[in-house]
Amino acid sequence: MSSWCRSAFGAVRGVEPLVVLEQLGTSLFDTALLMVVKDRYADATHPGTGTRACGEDEQQKAMSDFYMVNNLIAQLTPIVPALLLAKAGDRGWRRVPVVVPLCGYLLSSVALLQVVLFGLPIQVMFGAAVFLGISGGFCAYWPGVMTLASLGSNTENRSQVMMRVELMYGVAGLLGSLLSGHVFLLYSSSVGHGTVLLYVCTLLNLLSLIHATVLLQVRQASSEPDESSPLLLHSSNSVPAETSSRKSTVNMVLLFSAAILYGSSVGGAVEILAVFVIKEPLQWNAAQVGYGNAAGFVVFLTSFLGAVAFRRCVSDVVLILIGMLSFASGIYFMSFVTASYMFYLARALSLFGLIPLPTIRSLLSQQVPSSLYGITLTALQLALRLPALAYIPAFTKLYQRTLDWFPGFVFTLSSIMAVMGMIPISVMGCRWSRHRRSQETEATTETRHADKDN
Structure with missing residues (x-):
């Protein structure tokens, strides 16, 4: 019994419960924000007359403009703070990059609650x-979070550990999303849409902050060489160190390139999808x-x-190629969605x-020593965010200009970008196969020489 209790307490102190609490709160917040924005701009386009002052296209443009500005702020302002927090984490303060952002999530839910309760302008959310x-x-x-998941895992199971964290993230998002729409409508006649939902969201964010501050356990890195050999192109003892380092650098460039292209594809599509489902049909x-x-979070489970x-x-x-091809085909089909079942x-x-993306994170973490996990994974996350300067306004304005003739055009563009992301990964695969054949040839040659010597 005591052993079971210790195991249960150890599980509670893991990173997975924290991910579940935070994502439950975030999924509730996302639905609440979308519906509050919709209500506010619906009121703006129906100014107490009971008739439509302007068309649905104008409401769509107003909503997409709000999300464009909000997402640009959210994408760009964290760049320097995230690097500083990652540096603090790599110096031993592993909880800091988790605890500080959770304070921001808590304040965001409180701010949206004030917007609903006191009728503040929706621009407060900026x-x-x-x-x-x-x-x-x-x-x-x-x-x-991914740094904590990497610590204590070895190179063989790290991808699986990261995917397990992603799974918990997805399951929590699935449950939160299923409940959010119904909870949003509770007591709407007395205190306004979303109040109960935002109370629950704020409580979950507070609990996640308490968990990260008090309970979260930081595991030590597993025993492995501080200077890991490149993951895909392992060097033999006869290969010079700088050649090995150069190959590792090429691997990281290819991984970053693939992640940026694919991340931009996903980010641009998701940016528009939120408002796309609000409009006709x-x-x-x-x-x-x-x-x-x-339905989006079910993808975490299937992945x-x-x-x-x-x-x-x-x-x-x-x-990685299977995942990219899967997303490219799905988002291309989304271009022609006209009914819910097609969605x-x-x-x-x-x-x-x-x-x-989790697999790319795993491959990157295996290219560097454990003392650089935090800064490397943060650099990847920032590399995924910087293109937002281009793709968020580009996708938004393109969507607004194609509303009349092909609203799903942005999803076709997203599909093309996902296919482009397969190119650097394919190059890496070719280099890997070529190197493996070279190693097999060298091993065969050494065996023959050994047999002759005997």
């Missing part, structure tokens, strides 16, 4: 986004928005199961779309 960015935001929080309500978000199944027969490089079919095609 200020909340600034504070979230100053606290590091997702740029600091997620690399901090879908015209979803709060409950349907929650179901749609839940985890796919990674576990495929890992037995394919390499990490092939796993869910498009989501089903993307069932392995979450495999690439």
Whole structure:
């Protein structure tokens, strides 16, 4: 019994419960923000007359403009704070990159609650986004979580450990999304839409902050060489150190390139998807928005199961290609969605779309010593955010200009970018195969020489 209690307490102190609490709060917050923005701009376009003062296209443009500004703030302000927090984490303060961003998440939920309770302008959320960015935001929080997951894991199971964390993230998001639309409507006649939902969201954010501050356990790095050999192109003892280092650098450049292209593809599509489902012909309500978000989080589960199944027969490089192809096909089908069932079919095609980024993080973490995990993973997260300067306004304005003739055009563009992301990973796969053949040839030659000497 005491052994079971120790195991349970150890599980509670792990990073997974923290991820569950935080993502439950975030999924509730995302639905609440979308519906509050919709209500505010609906009121703005129906100024007490009961008639439509301007068309649905104008409401879509106003909502997409709000999300463009809000997301740009959230993407750009964390750059310097995230680097500073990652540096502090690599110097031994491993909790800092997790705890500080959680304070920003808590303030954001409190700010949206004040907007609902006191009728404040929705632009107040821009200020909340600034504070979230100053606290590091997702740029600091997620690399901090992945660093904790990497510590204590070895190179053989690190990808699986990271995928397990992603799975818990997805399951929590699924549950939160399923409930969010229904909870949003509770007591709407007395205190306004979303009040109960935001109370629950704020409580969950507070609990996650307490967990990270008090309970979260930081494991020590497993025993492995401080200067790891390159993951895909392991050097033999006869290869000069600087040649090995150069190969590792090439690997990291290829991984960063693939991650940036794929991350921009996913980010641009998700940026538009939130407002796309509000307009005709879908015209979803709060409950349907929650179901749609839940369908997105199901991809975490299917991606985890796919990674576990495929890992037995394919390499990490092939796993990444499978995930990218899955997302590209699903988001291309999304271009032609005109009914809810078609939306869910498009989501089903993307069932392995979450495999690439966790696997890329795992490969990157194996290219550097454990003392650089935090800064490397944070650099990747920032590299995923910097292109937001281009793709967020580009996708938003392109969506606004194609509303009349092809609203799904941005999803076709996203699919093309995902396919482009497969190119650097394919190059890495070719280099890996070539190097393995070279190693096999060298091994055969050495065996023959040994046999002759005997």
